[in-house]
Amino acid sequence: MKRKWLQTNQITEIAILLAMAVVIELAFMVLPRQPQGGSVSLTMLPLLIIAYRHGLKIGVLSGVIYGFLDLMLSGFTLYHWGSLFLDYLFAFGVLGLASLLFYLKKDSRKMFVLGIIFGGFLRFFMHFLSGAILFGEFAPEGTPVLVYSLVYNGTYMAGSILLCVIVGFLIFKRIQSQTAY
Amino acid sequence: MKNIVIGRYIPGNSFIYRMDPRNKIITMLILMIATFIINDFRVMLIALLLTLLLLPIGKISIKRVYLGLRPLMFLLLFTFSFQILFNTQGPIVFDRELNYSILNLLLIATIVFAWFFTKRYVPFKLIYFLFTVFIMLYVLINFELGNVFNTGNIRIYQQGLELAFFIMIRLIIIVTLSTILTISTKPTDLNLGLEHVLKPLKIFRINTEEIAMIIAISLRYIPTLLDEANKIMLAQASRGVDFTEGKLKDKVVQIVSLLVPMFIISFKRSDELANAMEARSFVPGRARTKLQELIWTRMDTIALCFGVILLMSSLIMRVI
Numbered sequence: 001m002k003r004k005w006l007q008t009n010q011i012t013e014i015a016i017l018l019a020m021a022v023v024i025e026l027a028f029m030v031l032p033r034q035p036q037g038g039s040v041s042l043t044m045l046p047l048l049i050i051a052y053r054h055g056l057k058i059g060v061l062s063g064v065i066y067g068f069l070d071l072m073l074s075g076f077t078l079y080h081w082g083s084l085f086l087d088y089l090f091a092f093g094v095l096g097l098a099s100l101l102f103y104l105k106k107d108s109r110k111m112f113v114l115g116i117i118f119g120g121f122l123r124f125f126m127h128f129l130s131g132a133i134l135f136g137e138f139a140p141e142g143t144p145v146l147v148y149s150l151v152y153n154g155t156y157m158a159g160s161i162l163l164c165v166i167v168g169f170l171i172f173k174r175i176q177s178q179t180a181y
Numbered sequence: 182m183k184n185i186v187i188g189r190y191i192p193g194n195s196f197i198y199r200m201d202p203r204n205k206i207i208t209m210l211i212l213m214i215a216t217f218i219i220n221d222f223r224v225m226l227i228a229l230l231l232t233l234l235l236l237p238i239g240k241i242s243i244k245r246v247y248l249g250l251r252p253l254m255f256l257l258l259f260t261f262s263f264q265i266l267f268n269t270q271g272p273i274v275f276d277r278e279l280n281y282s283i284l285n286l287l288l289i290a291t292i293v294f295a296w297f298f299t300k301r302y303v304p305f306k307l308i309y310f311l312f313t314v315f316i317m318l319y320v321l322i323n324f325e326l327g328n329v330f331n332t333g334n335i336r337i338y339q340q341g342l343e344l345a346f347f348i349m350i351r352l353i354i355i356v357t358l359s360t361i362l363t364i365s366t367k368p369t370d371l372n373l374g375l376e377h378v379l380k381p382l383k384i385f386r387i388n389t390e391e392i393a394m395i396i397a398i399s400l401r402y403i404p405t406l407l408d409e410a411n412k413i414m415l416a417q418a419s420r421g422v423d424f425t426e427g428k429l430k431d432k433v434v435q436i437v438s439l440l441v442p443m444f445i446i447s448f449k450r451s452d453e454l455a456n457a458m459e460a461r462s463f464v465p466g467r468a469r470t471k472l473q474e475l476i477w478t479r480m481d482t483i484a485l486c487f488g489v490i491l492l493m494s495s496l497i498m499r500v501i
Contacts, residue, residue, distance in 0.1 A: 005391055005465030009455035015398030016406070016451040020443065022399065023406045042436070049444070065392055069399060072371060075189045075249060076359035079256060079352065081217075170437045171444065178448050 006058070014050055014062045021046040021066055022073065040159035044095055044123065045168060048116055049175055051099040059096025067092035079134060086130035094122040109172045116168050120161035127153040189249070189363040196480055197239035197365045202374030204481035209362045211488040215495040216354050222343050224498050225350050231491070232354045241364055247305070249360035253352060254307050261345045268341030275337040277322045288320050372396045373475060391465075398454070406447065413442050 006014075025043045047066055051059030067088035071078075078084055098119030105111045131149030197205070212232075219225050236243055296313040303309045322335075363371070376393035383389070414424060417438050424435055463469075 005388065008459050008463060008465060009452065011391070011395055011465065012398060012454040012458070013448070013451040015395045016402050016447045016454070018395065019399040019402040019406050020447050022403050023410060026403075026407070027410065042440070045440075046444075061392075062395075065395055068392075069396055072363075072368060072375075072396075073189075075363040077249065077253070077356055078359070079253070166433055167436055167440060170433070171441050174441050175444060178445065 010054060010058065014054075014058065014065070017046040017050050018062060018066050018069060022069065025070070040156050040163060042160070042163055042167060044116070044120060044160060045164050047092060047095045048098055048119055048164070048168070051096045051119070052102050052112060052115070052175070054099075056096060056099045056103070059099045060093050061096070063092040063095045064089050082133055083130055086126050086133070091123050091126040091130070094126060095119040097122060107176060109169065112172050113165055113169055116164050117161060120157065120164060124153055124157040124161075127157065189245075189360070190367045191242070191245060191364050193240055193365065195238075195240040195365075197235075197241065197361065199478075199480070200365075200484060201475050201477050201481045202366050202370045203377045203475060204477065204485055205362055205366060206371075206374050206378050208484050208488040209358050211485075211492050212358055213355055215488075215492040216351055216358075218492070218495045218499055219351075220499055222347055224495065225347060225354075228491075228495075229350050229354055232357050235361060236357075239361065239365065241361055245364055246357055246360045250353065250356055251307070253356055257349050257352060260348050264341050264345035264348065265337055266341075268344060269336075269338050271338045271340035271343075273336055274339050274342060275335065277335055285320055289317050292317055292320070368400050369397060372400065373473070377475070402450070405450075406443070409446055410439065410443060413439055413446075 005011075021043050024046065025041055047059070047063050050062045054062075067090075070092070071084070071088045096119075098115035101111055101115040101118055128149050131153055132146050216225075216228060219228060235241075236246065292313060296310070300306060300309060318335075366374070372393055376389055379387075379389045417435075418424060422435055422438050423431075
């Protein structure tokens with residue numbers, strides 16, 4: 001059972017935009033980081049642009065690949081096996097679901113911004129779940145774990161989403177004018 | 182921006198470096214599973230000893246492993262203190278009163294000052310901090326003169342202590358193993374190895390070859406794009422954009438002035454790359470030859486056997 005491959009130009013574009021996501025992540029090292037990873041950054045933007053330009057399937061695929069690449073470059077530091085999925089693969093993979101909104105109304109700046117918020121929220125939800133489960137394993141039962149996860153993941157995710165929305169809003173016209181394949 | 186290191190690879194030469202990446206990944210995975218299977222404290226200590234033994238044998242600098250552990254320290258401390266303070270099972274190991282007297286408070290103030298002024302000269306800051314906290318607790322417990330008031334007892338239960346150390350050692354082993362893997366393997370080799378190791382995912386119709394190819398191109402283009410970013414930064418600076426300071430609004434303008442050219446350049450580059458690949462008759466999905474073939478040596482088989490033996494013994498230990 002052979003699956004069809006992606007087109008060559010799709011492969012290269014995904015690869016280079018993923019490289020750009022990594023570069024942005026590196027460039028934003030200057031901003032203060034939280035102790036257990038997670039920082040305010042524009043990393044989501046290239047992934048959302050892939051989702052915008054190539055649709056749902058490729059968007060999710062490239063998100064998952066980015067999660068994997070991120071994990072690889074940060075040295076496979078996993079605190080818990082579930083963290084592999086919730087903090088890396090799924091967390092970035094769900095960004096591709098933002099393209100559901102892009103399908104609704106194409107070439108609309110408003111929809112692009114809404115998509116960023118939607119995708120960012122889904123990613124936040126994944127990190128939130130991971131925090132709740134991971135700390136749920138380490139600590140005795142109780143609600144403070146949920147609150148902790150909410151506050152911890154909420155702070156940097158809110159900052160990231162806000163930054164992505166502002167920058168995405170400003171650069172949308174330039175991205176849109178690039179020819180899509 | 183020049184001195185940013187991508188990934189964690191450090192050049193070196195030892196048998197761990199020369200191993201086949203496929204084998205390294207599989208063996209590390211087996212060892213990690215073995216670590217999760219262990220449920221006895223003494224066996225865990227042996228596992229820690231074996232893991233730490235790998236470092237000098239494989240000529241991997243301990244300092245780098247410590248740096249890899251550093252982001253974990255917060256989680257370790259959190260778990261450790263949580264278990265020690267709130268786990269109340271098993272016999273009491275330690276039960277002493279905390280006394281607060283004038284002498285104690287003065288002593289503690291001195292210790293805090295000493296810590297504050299000497300901490301910048303000590304290499305391992307966190308260990309130094311823990312040491313200071315330990316001394317403070319010691320002072321609180323053992324000295325009293327003109328007692329002012331005392332709070333409740335500190336009670337540490339055996340199971341809390343064991344579980345705290347158990348979780349801590351397990352995390353340390355796992356992080357050390359993954360650090361050894363990523364320090365001794367180049368990201369590109371790692372990617373090549375993972376492509377082979379993850380091949381069974383084909384059952385779920387996941388095309389690992391394609392994914393490995395995307396990751397390989399990404400890894401290749403990260404330094405190029407970093408260079409590009411640097412160039413654009415200089416170009417914009419020569420037009421008067423100041424990247425060093427500014428309010429939040431200015432920062433956004435700076436970011437946009439950097440990002441827009443970068444996106445456009447990446448689209449162009451990807452287009453060029455696709456053309457170049459197709460001009461060299463790259464057809465997606467067709468079988469390709471490789472420049473670097475992975476070679477499985479006898480050392481790999483031995484290491485894999487060791488891993489399996491350790492996994493088996495940890496399984497047997499658990500059953501017994």
